[in-house]
Ligand code: B12
Ligand code: SF4
């Protein structure tokens with residue numbers, strides 16, 4: 001059952017927003033529960049194959065059409081944003097620096113703490129409107145979060161596809177609270193403030209933007225080093241540079257992030273060993289050590305093997321000769337994706353021991369993908 005807008009629900013919206021700020025959110029706005037205006041763009045994005053192996057996106061294409069599919073009877077979508085630009089940066093003295101995107105440097109999984117705070121906001125709403133229904137959304141539900149964030153007035157889509165707020169910038173986590181309470185909606189953010197700037201498009205190492213405002217995710221480093229389970233395509237391994245986890249290049253260059261304030265929230269402050277990480281120590285970590293350090297952190301998503309796959313590539317890109325014997329030893333690794341990356345890494349060094357180890361490995365390798373890595377001579 002829905003709840004009509006009245007003078008009291010209007011002030012309820014204002015009180016809900018104060019509560020959201022009290023809970024530690026930096027921005028909050030309310031959108032009506034409608035078909036998101038960007039829905040046709042999502043369909044064409046999927047049709048162009050830009051979701052790659054993120055099959056959960058096309059599988060739920062129909063559900064994105066209306067937030068009704070996330071919460072039956074939904075009338076309002078409360079969108080919140082939390083600034084994760086931390087006060088300090090880069091404190092570690094890593095031998096081979098391996099960069100971790102800012103959003104993950106605290107080692108805290110933002111899904112958890114955003115969800116906790118949004119649940120508290122939901123509890124607050126339940127106290128005000130006891131029969132109401134709510135659902136918390138962070139990332140995983142079929143909801144175009146940036147579209148609803150724009151609709152609720154939180155900012156515009158940058159050419160890098162990120163949601164940008166004039167004062168707060170784009171280093172923002174987004175989340176939503178869906179409810180069947182009809183709350184007074186905010187005005188959508190109708191203007192764009194990118195102008196003639198193209199910095200984000202120009203800096204992208206893989207040219208992942210086929211046009212402004214559209215990202216081909218299958219070329220984004222964040223897709224390669226976080227989402228992709230298999231090998232990172234050979235032609236993009238050099239582009240990975242020193243990015244172990246995610247990538248911030250198209251946000252670091254954005255003028256709107258230059259003056260954005262730093263957050264004092266303890267949950268987003270960087271852990272020294274992640275800002276930046278050390279590629280060599282990460283690569284040589286045992287599975288137990290990895291879990292002890294990184295279980296429940298964002299690095300757990302690619303996992304021990306995924307992280308070591310990328311670390312091998314970062315070591316080669318950093319041309320750290322100390323890594324050569326370590327990489328040679330890893331030619332025996334149990335995981336073929338790690339072995340494949342190690343083969344490529346060794347091929348990037350002009351080194352006789354590396355060449356000999358690769359020749360020997362070819363005589364005993366059984367995995368067809370690793371064999372083709374061993375036989376490949378380019379890139
Ligand atoms: C899948 C996904 C990814 C994929 C694909 C990203 C992408 N651009 O689509 C990959 C793995 C590459 C990725 C990377 C990152 N992600 Co991500 N990701 C998502 C997720 C789960 C879904 C995004 C989605 O639906 N994409 C499909 C496309 C079609 O949607 P869209 O880009 O939002 O497109 C909208 C607009 O651009 C617009 N539009 C489309 N075409 C056009 C054309 C014109 C002319 C205009 C004006 C508009 C327009 O309409 C579209 C529909 O709303 C969301 C969470 C969520 N549920 O929304 C987080 C999310 C978008 N990611 C987030 C973050 C932080 C990142 C990274 C910064 C992480 C990192 N540092 O490594 C990078 C940034 C890369 C980048 N430049 O976008 C945040 C973004 C916050 C913000 N300020 O915008 C989100 C919202 C997660 C969250 N809850 O906070 N991500
Ligand atoms: S996150 Fe990095 S790789 Fe992905 S689009 Fe931005 S600059 Fe390109």
Ligand code: SF4
Pocket residue numbers: 158159160193194195197198199200201250253254255256
């Ligand atoms: S770098 Fe420039 S074009 Fe890209 S999002 Fe920022 S203002 Fe817009």
